[in-house]
Amino acid sequence: MLLRFRMTSPYFSQNRTVVTRRCKQIDTSTAAVSLLSGLRKRRNVNAVKIEEEEARVCLSTPDGSQDLFQLATVLPKLETDVPPSSSHGRRRRQIKVEYDEGAAPAKAEHWQPPDWRKQLGFIRDMRTNRDAPVDHMGAEKCYDAEAPANVRRFQVLVSLMLSSQTKDQVTAAAMQRLRTHGCTAEKLLSTDDDTLGKLIYPVGFWRNKVKFLKLTAAMLVKDFGGDIPDSVEGLVCLPGVGPKMAHLAMDIAWDQVSGIGVDTHVHRISNRLGWLRKATKNPEKTRKALEEWLPRELWSEINWLLVGFGQQVCLPTNPLCSVCLNQHSCPSAHQNSPAKRTKAQTSSSPALRTNKNTVVKDETTSGELGRVNSASQRRTAR
Template identity: 50%
Template structure:
C-alpha cells in the first residue's frame, strides 16, 4: 500500500515537457571488399535550444506533413477550449484501459505495488523502457506517466481516440492499424513542442464530436477540411461500417 500511495502522489504532479529525440549514427562505407555495417540507431537527450536539437527540428520540418494540419489543430483547440469533456474531469488515476477485465487490474496493481516497493523504494521508474516492464503498462500509459510524473514528454500517448482521429484527418501518411503505429507516424512529423497537448485535445474531441460511430460532422469546425467528413453517414446509408 505504501508503494501505491507514493506512486499516486507522484502521478498527481504537474506538467512541462523536455526535449528528446532519436537520430541515426551515420556509418561511412568501407572499401576493399569488406561488408558495410548497418547504422545503429541511438537515442539520447539533447539540451533544449542546442544546435543539435535545432538541426533535428529543421530536418523534421523538411519531411512530409499533412495538408491543412495547423488549421485543423487550431479548430480542435477552439472546440476544446471549454475543457468540458469526460477526460477533463479525470486525473491520472483514471487513465486506465476500460476494457481490461477487473480481475486483471487488481492483479496488476498488486504486482506493480510489490515491484515498486522492492525495486524503486516505493517510487516509479523514470524511463519508458522500465515503465513498460510493469504489469499492465503499455506505451500509451508509459508516455503519459513520463509527462505527468516526471515532466518529461518522451512521446505521444495514443489511445483509441487519437488513433481514430489521426487516421480520419489523414495525419498519418499511410493508414495505420495499431495505436503504436499511429504514435510513430505522428512523431515523425509533428513538432515536438506540440506532443504534450495532442493526447488530451484529441481524446476530448473524440469523446464529444469525432465519435467512433456517427461522428457529429455537422458540428465540427473541420467539416470543410477533414477527408472523412460526412463519409460515416454515407457508409451507414450504404450498409458499411463506421469510419
C-alpha cells in the first residue's frame, strides 16, 4: 500500500512527494535527519532544541508516516521559538528603567537671621526694668481684675480697639473713664454716641471707634452673651478688629498663642534689625514673615519686648543707637535719615536776603540822587 503526503511546510524549498513503505523506518528517519540538518544551515536555531527534536523523531513508532506528520507540526513551532538574530549574532539586552515614585521632596531651606538670638538677648537686657509705658498702661493692665471673666475679656478687647493709632497713656486714661462709667457690652450698647465719644476722647479716630464699639457690643450681646469669641476667625469678624488685635486678645484674654501681635513698633524694629528675608511694607506681612522662622515659644514674648524697646530706645525718629546694645550688629544702626529741608531753608539765608534788600535800597537811593543831580544841573544851565 502506497501513501502520498505533500509537505506544506515553508522549510521545503520545492514541493515534492515522499513515498514510504510500511515497516521501512530507515528511509523516514534519514529524511527527517536531512530536513533538520538543512534547517540548521538556513537558520540560527538553538542546538539544544534541535537535538531534542531529533531524538524525539527517531524514537517514534515504526510507522514512518507518523514521524513526518510530527515533524511537520514541530518545525513551525521551532521557527517561532527562534529569537531574532542581530547583526552580531546575539540578542541585545534590554535596559530596565526604574522610577523612584516614593522619593520624598527636597526640604526647603529654613532661613533665620544670622544674629537674632544675640540681638534678642540684648533686647531682654535693655528691657529688664520693665519701665516702658506698655508695661504699666498696656492692654494687660487696663481691665478690671476683680470683674467676671467675660467682662475682663471684653475690657481687654475694648482696650485693644482704643489703642490703635493711640499712645498707651491716652488709652489707659480712656479705659479708666469707661470702667467708671461701666465697661460691659450691655452698658456700652445702651450708651448714646455723644456720651461714649466724650468718654474715649481724645483717642485717635475716636468718632469711628464709637461706631465700632457700638456695633461690636451689639454683636457680642446677640451672638456670644456679652463675651468675646474664642478664635481668631471670630474676632476678626467684629467691626474694627484686625489680626493684630485678634492675636493679642487670644493671648491676653484666652491665654492661647495663635500668632504674633505685630504693631507699628514690632514692624519697624523687625525691618531695622534685618529679621525679615525681605523688607515688608505693612504689619500683616511682617507677622507672616516672622512666624516663618521665629520659634513658637517666643511669639507671646516678642510683642511686649519690642514694643517697650521701641518706646524707649529704637524710637520711630532719631533712635538712640548710641545706647543700644545692638549697635554693632544692627544693619540700620546710625543710619538716621537726614532731616527734610523746608522751602525757607533751601532758599537764601535771612542775612543774605537782608543784604540783597540793602543793596536794592542802596541802588534805589543812588538812582534817586542821580536823578536829582541831573535836574539841578539842567536848571543851572538855563
